[in-house]
Amino acid sequence: MDKNIVLAVIFGAAAVVGAMETVYQIYRLTVMDAAARGLKHPKLWGLLAANGNNSSGLLLYLIGRRNYPMNSIDSRQSVVMEKRKKAAGIGLVFVAVGAIGLLVCLGRVGL
Helix, strand or coil, rough: CHHHHHHHHHHHHHHHHHHHHHHHHHHHHHHHHHHCCCCHHHHHHHHHHHHCCHHHHHHHHHHHHHHCCCCCCCCCHHHHHHHHHHHHHHHHHHHHHHHHHHHHHHHHCCC
């Protein structure tokens, strides 16, 4: 088996793992934010925000939350939110590196 194909599979897996991590972190951030703002059904808002190819659910949540100010958030929750934001950023880095590596490997193979 050609090493470029093996590398392409590894980079593809890294991109998929990064995408899954980013979606999960967006879900958890939205649930925490919706609960802190006092919105009804925060898990549903999290699913809406994490769902969709064009992030329409996230945009809907961001528009809808403007009417609800932050009521109850303590320092521990804000630290957890910052960690989740960083984890989502790391997931995006995995997606970018995986996609670039996948394209380079497939380009070298000739696919």
